[in-house]
Amino acid sequence: MAKAKGKVTFDEARCKGCGLCVTVCPVGIIKLDTSRINVKGYHPATVDEMDKCIGCANCATMCPDVIISVERE
Amino acid sequence: MAKVLMKGNEAVGAAAIKAGCKYFFGYPITPQNEVPEYMSKELPKIGGSFVQAESEVAAINMVYGAAGAGVRVMTSSSSPGIALKQEGISYIAGAELPCVIVNMMRGGPGLGSIQSSQSDYFQATRGGGNGDYRTLVYAPANVQELVDYTMKAFDMADYYRNPVLVLGDGMIGQMMEPIEFKETEKMDLPEKDWATTGTKGARKPNIVNSLRLQAPELEALNQKIEAKYMEMEEKEVIYESYKLEDAEIVFVAYGTVSRITKNAIDLLEQEGIKAGLIRPITLWPFPNKAFAEIPATAKALMSVEMSQGGQMIDDVKIANEGRLPIGFYGRSGGMVPAPQAIVEAAKELLGGVK
Amino acid sequence: MAVVFNKTQGLTEKEFHYCPGCTHGIIHRITAEVLEELGVLGDAIGVAPVGCSVLAYDYFNCDMNEAAHGRAPAVATGIKRALPDKVVFTYQGDGDLASIGAAEVVHAAHRGEKITTIFVNNAIYGMTGGQMAPTTLVGQKATTAPYGRDESLCGQPLKVSEMLATINGAAFVERVAVDTPANIRKAKKAIKKAFECQLEGKGYAIVEVLSTCPTNWGMTPVDAISWLQENMMPYYPMGNLRNPWEVE
Incomplete structure (x- = not known):
């Protein structure tokens, strides 16, 4: 069975870098980008390997600042 | 309309209902228990709601909620209970909500x-709660006035979006007098478009709130509220002057004590001493302008209060602007001044006035 | 691709002021989603507390009142009595509800007021700087319990849900947590039931939500979640304590 394909979008400027999304991603693709800081002064959450995203919305469910939107095929 | 004989506390309730109040939140305390009792009996008949709250603190916060929902609402209590309500009264003033408090x-x-x-003069006129706020305070002297000013209080509360206090005492609450419910002129009142009644998706959310975290915003709110108080001071002062002409001594008394003082004035008249009375009906704003009517014949003022040492006397001093000597006669603890005692105190004051 | 998760209309565009990792935001979101899903956003009137969520009135996209500390259930009572057809809710923290507002919540439940309370229990006073709450665990440090909560002086933490479940007017009582996506989904279901309880006129409804305070607990947001799981959950067991539909 082919895995569902998903896509997450972060409203990066509103991210507070709390990292809760990182801990709940079942495919482990979210990380805090320590090479950058956003306008709030935090390392924003980001995804490099979006093709691995399954669109489960765990990250968005856990995000306290409601900055993540999720799409799925 | 024919006159009916009613107890003060019940008349307050009847007047409130007549003024369109359908919501009452209270807590038992003597000597005002007939107010909540009356409301618990009458409000269900007109589709309103009565709640006996768990405390005065809760009752006034229920008033806050109902007032925020845009309805006419009242609470009543007696001194220690009003002390507990001060938290809510301050919030109601800060959130600019209308309500009537007895x-x-x-x-x-x-x-x-x-x-x-x-x-409780200080509590009523200085505000027992925190912050820069005032409440309009009516001090009726008889049950008819209690009815009239309770009804007026609802209009004033809605007009100014501010709590209005009706300040009586155990006597006026418990006494029975003939009263009539007069048809009053309908005031042109602004629509309550600020009330939290549900947006219906048709407007932006309304927020009922006294919090202003940013200092300039809180100052702006205080300035807005202060402007209302200045308007009240200009437009809402009510007082009675009684036999001021040629008076040698001018009493200042309010509420039930003003009636006793009128008896004392008659007794003094029989002894050839001319005495008059300034009776503040609004305690806040205080009728400073009444003191301009005091004739040149006056040698002294005397504040008569059911208070030990006096509280209103401070406002009398402000209004007097240092012109005349000011005496005081008062009883406290539930003791009521007798007319003859006021007469004796007046004669003593006049004897000592050069 | 189809959008499977987007921000609810139940929240305004205003950014939350909460500290990073504070779970208030999650609880705001699921409450707002429930209001939207039930189609009652236009009829909803919320009451915000004093505490960290004092500014909740800026975040919920419906009419809101800001109450004095602890008085939200009394304010909500006044609103609901004046407008019985509206959907009235309070959003309160543990200092607000379990301490200064204990009388108001008990008696709103006792009268069976048809209102819904979202009760956020993070075992501490957040806004004022980490002071001890009635819900602070024994041994847990707080700025007014620098040696940890001493049971002999401060008693054991108050179990609000269990207490309210003894009151017949409290028709719906459930304790949930927002520590994992699965528990967040359960929490949302409970909140939905708590509003349905009001819509069906069954009585007072409260959902206690175990929540974190990374800042005042002195932990990272991720560690705070673990601390909640290891320390709060054993003392504050999750589950339904009153359900009006099961009784029938």
């Missing part, structure tokens, strides 16, 4: 007594 004063401090008193 205080049938009893003796204090503390649990005090259940008898009549006027020792």
Whole structure:
């Protein structure tokens, strides 16, 4: 069975870098980008390997600042 | 309309209903229990709601909620209970909500007594709660005035979006007098478009709130509220002047004590001493302008209050602007001044006035 | 691709002021989603507390009142009595509800007021700087319990849900947590039931939500979640304590 394909979008400027999304991603693709800081002064959450995203919305469910939107095929 | 004989506390309730109040939140305390009792009996008949709250603190916060929902609402209590309501009164003033609060004063401090008193003058006129706010305060002297000013209080509360206090005492709450419910002129009142009634998706959310975290915003709110108080001072002062012409001594008394003082004035007249009375009907704003009517014949003022040492006397001093000597006669703890005692105090004051 | 998760209309565009990792935001979101899903956003009137969520009135996209500390259930009572057809809710923290507002919540439940309370329990006073709450665990440090909560002086933490479940007017009582996506989904279901309880006129409804305070607990947001799981959950067991539909 082919895995569902998903896509997450972060409203990066509103991210507070709390990292809760990182801990709940079942495919482990979210990380805090320590090479950058956003306008709030935090390392924003980001995804490099979006093709691995399954669109489960765990990250968005856990995000306290409601900055993540999720799409799925 | 024919006159009916009613007890003060019940007349307050009837007047409130007549003024369109369908919601009452209260807590038992003597000597005002007939107000909640009356409302618990009458409000269900007109589709309103009565709640006996768990405390005065809760009752006034229920008033806050109902007032925020845009309805006419009232609470009543007596001195220690009004002290507990001060938190809510301050929030109501800060959130600019209209409501009517009745205080049938009893003796204090503390649990005090259940008898009549006027020792909450400071609490009523200075505000017992925190912050820069005022409440319009009506001090009726008889049950008819209690009815009239309770009805007027609802209009004033809606007009100014501010709590209005009706300040009586145990005597006026408990006494029965013939009254009539007069048809009053309908005031042109602004629509309550600020009330939280549900957006219906048709407007932006309304927020009922006294919090202003940014200092300039809170100052702006205070300035807005202060402007209302200045308008009240200009437009809402009510007082009665009685036999001021040629008076040698001018009493200042309010509420039930003003009636006793009128008896004392008659007794003094029989002894050839001319005495008059300034009776503040609004305690805040205080009728400073009444003191301009005091004739040149006056040698002294005397504040007569059911209070030990006097509270209103401070406002009398402000209004007097240092012109005349000011005496005081008062009883406290539920003791009521007798006319003859006021006469003796007046004669003593006049004897000492050069 | 189809959008499977987007921000609810139940929240305004205003950014939350909460500290990073504070779970208030999650609880705001699921409450707002429930209001939207039930189609009652236009009829909803919320009451915000004093505490960290004092500014909740800026975040919920419906009419809101800001109450004095602890008085939200009394304010909500006044609103609901004046407008019985509206959907009235309070959003309160543990200092607000379990301490200064204990009388108001008990008696709103006792009268069976048809209102819904979202009760956020993070075992501490957040806004004022980490002081001890009635819900602070024994041994847990707080700025007014620098040696940890001493049971002999401060008693054991108050179990609000269990207490309210003894009151017949409290028709719906459930304790949930927002520590994992699965528990967040359960929490949302409970909140939905708590509003349905009001819509069906069954009585007072409260959902206690175990929540974190990374800042005042002195932990990272991720560690705070673990601390909640290891320390709060054993003392504050999750589950339904009153359900009006099961009784029938």
